[in-house]
Amino acid sequence: xxxxxxxxxxxxxxxxxxxxxxxxxxxxxxxxxxxxxxxxxxxxxxxxxxxxxxxxxxxxxxxxxxxxxxxxxxxxxxxxxxxxxxxxxxxxxxxxxxxxxxxxxxxxxxxxxxxxxxxxxxxxxxxxxxxxxxxxxxxxxxxxxxxxxxxxxxxxxxxxxxxxxxxxxxxxxxxxxxxxxxxxxxxxxxxxxxxxxxxxxxxxxxxxxxxxxxxxxxxxxxxxxxxxxxxxxxxxxxxxxxxxxxxxxxxxxxxxxxxxxxxxxxxxxxxxxxxxxxxxxxxxxxxxxxxxxxxxxxxxxxxxxxxxxxxxxxxxxxxxxxxxxxxxxxxxxxxxxxxxxxxxxxxxxxxxxxxxxxxxxxxxxx
Numbered sequence: 001x002x003x004x005x006x007x008x009x010x011x012x013x014x015x016x017x018x019x020x021x022x023x024x025x026x027x028x029x030x031x032x033x034x035x036x037x038x039x040x041x042x043x044x045x046x047x048x049x050x051x052x053x054x055x056x057x058x059x060x061x062x063x064x065x066x067x068x069x070x071x072x073x074x075x076x077x078x079x080x081x082x083x084x085x086x087x088x089x090x091x092x093x094x095x096x097x098x099x100x101x102x103x104x105x106x107x108x109x110x111x112x113x114x115x116x117x118x119x120x121x122x123x124x125x126x127x128x129x130x131x132x133x134x135x136x137x138x139x140x141x142x143x144x145x146x147x148x149x150x151x152x153x154x155x156x157x158x159x160x161x162x163x164x165x166x167x168x169x170x171x172x173x174x175x176x177x178x179x180x181x182x183x184x185x186x187x188x189x190x191x192x193x194x195x196x197x198x199x200x201x202x203x204x205x206x207x208x209x210x211x212x213x214x215x216x217x218x219x220x221x222x223x224x225x226x227x228x229x230x231x232x233x234x235x236x237x238x239x240x241x242x243x244x245x246x247x248x249x250x251x252x253x254x255x256x257x258x259x260x261x262x263x264x265x266x267x268x269x270x271x272x273x274x275x276x277x278x279x280x281x282x283x284x285x286x287x288x289x290x291x292x293x294x295x296x297x298x299x300x301x302x303x304x305x306x307x308x309x310x311x312x313x314x315x316x317x318x319x320x321x322x323x324x325x326x327x328x329x330x331x332x333x334x335x336x337x338x339x340x341x342x343x344x345x346x347x348x349x350x351x352x353x354x355x356x357x358x359x360x361x362x363x364x365x366x
Contacts, residue, residue, distance in 0.1 A: 034128035038119075038143040043156035044167060044355035045111045046198065047086060049101040051119065051152070054142070056096040056127040064090050066123040067101055070116045071109050078116050078155065078364065086115065096127065106198030111356070112158040116363060119152040139360050153363040159356070165294060166195060169353040171333055173301040175271075176357070177253055177291040183245040187255060187265070187290040190240040192356070194267050199234050200354040204344065205305060207270075208331040214306050215256055215270035216351060219323055221344035228316035228342045231323050236266040244286030247277040251293040251302070259284060273306050305349055308332060315339040 040052040047069055067090045073082025086108050091100045099119065109115070121131045133144030134152030143152055159165070162182055168175040181188045194200050200217060207215040222230030240255070242262040248254055252272045255265035262285025271293070272280075280287045293299050308331035314324050316339045330348065337347035344350070 034126050034130045035133045035144070035146075035148050036126040036130065037133045038152055041117075041139075041154065041360050042167075043115075043117065043358045043360060044353075045113075045158055045196070045358050046106070046355050047088070047101075047103045047108050047115060048353065048355065049099075049117055049156070051099040051101075051117075052094065053097045053099075053126075053132070057092060057099070057132070058125045058127050058129070059092050059096055061123055061125045062090055062092050062099055064088065066120045067099055068118045068120075069101060069103075070118075071113055072116075083116070106201050107196070111192075111196035114155055114157045117152070117154050117156060117360075121149050121151045136360075136362055138362070154360050155363055156358040156360055159359045165357045166191070166291065167353070167355055167357055168351055169355075170301060170305060171350045171352070172304045173297070175298040175301050176294040177298070178294050179291045179356075180246065180289070184243040184288055184290040186240050187243050187288050190237070190265075191290060193237055194234070195354045195356060199267070200351060202345075203234065203351045203354070205349040205351070206326045206330050208306060208308065208310050208329055208349075209273075210306060210310070211274050212276065213270040213272060214302070214331065215268060216349075217256075218268040218326065221348060221350060223345070226343050226345045228313075228318045228339070228344065231316075231318050231320070231344060233320060233322055234267050239264045239266050242285045243288045243290075244281070246289040246292075248272045248280040248287055248289055249275045249277055251299055252289040253291045253293070254280070254287040254289045257284065257287070262286075271302050273302070305331060308349055309335045311337060311339075313337075313339045313342060316342050 036053040036055040036057055038051050039054050042050045069086040069088055070083040072078050073084055075082055086103055088101050088103045093100050119134055121134045124132050131148040133148055133150055135144055135150040136154045137143055163178050166177045166179055179188055202221045203216055204221055205214050205216040218234060220232050220234055250272055253269055256268040256270055258264035310329050311332050313327040313330045316324055318324055332347050333349055334347040
């Protein structure tokens with residue numbers, strides 16, 4: 001039975017923009033292959049932005065002055081003098097091909113606020129010294145027009161569709177989840193409270209029952225105290241009404257709750273590792289499935305998490321009995337971890353961030 005532990009600005013696009021790529025002349029081929037174009041742009045509703053390029057970038061050119069995030073100012077118009085620059089940290093990942101911008105604070109603006117993204121082609125260069133080819137061509141399309149130069153400039157906006165996607169950024173990779181806003185609107189609203197306020201940042205999976213479920217969402221690891229003492233409970237709001245509708249089959253995510261109380265779910269959730277419908281659909285009013293893992297990549301990450309070594313960590317040095325009592329089957333990424341030596345950030349199966357993915361659209365140029 002699933003248990004729930006109760007807790008108390010901007011430069012215009014380059015004039016070189018054209019609708020067709022220029023033919024490659026033999027003498028230009030070496031320069032063209034060095035051009036860096038963005039092949040993937042992922043943003044979420046709290047500002048985190050990841051832009052992947054087809055070629056490596058020069059790390060010295062990627063910094064907070066060349067990769068910027070803004071929200072609109074009082075005039076509610078982008079590209080004007082009162083735009084608000086959001087303070088963030090810029091890193092290069094994945095062989096220097098991926099720009100990772102993240103805000104310095106968990107919630108830099110109200111979740112869902114539209115923001116702009118600019119990568120300066122004047123400053124950001126490929127590893128071979130060429131300016132990026134950045135003109136935004138639309139969501140899911142490679143940037144540029146085949147000629148070096150052209151800022152990458154776009155807006156990140158809230159996805160107003162009926163199936164928003166939540167990204168669980170785990171220590172072993174991302175799990176994207178299609179959320180059910182139609183059949184479980186109350187649970188969806190409850191989910192947004194915790195995700196939008198950054199309450200699940202640096203939570204961890206505290207329970208792993210192989211072949212059954214992997215559960216998390218109830219506790220946080222500390223960024224300043226990497227010991228068991230630093231583990232804390234996530235503050236909860238009022239329980240959400242049960243909305244059982246969809247079966248607990250493999251790859252679904254559902255709310256955990258107290259035994260004997262169908263309407264007791266708050267912040268903890270679990271991924272179904274197998275088909276648990278015969279067990280969980282009829283138990284305790286049915287466990288509310290509010291989402292489904294979106295793709296095979298997410299299922300693979302889920303399975304990798306489920307394959308981690310399981311440890312009884314109930315004797316860790318933490319005075320909160322809700323935390324210690326929940327960790328009798330905790331998955332660990334460090335097989336050598338023990339209750340006495342636990343370093344949560346490096347030993348536990350951390351979920352670094354849970355946020356709703358945004359959609360990206362063209363910047364409205366004058």
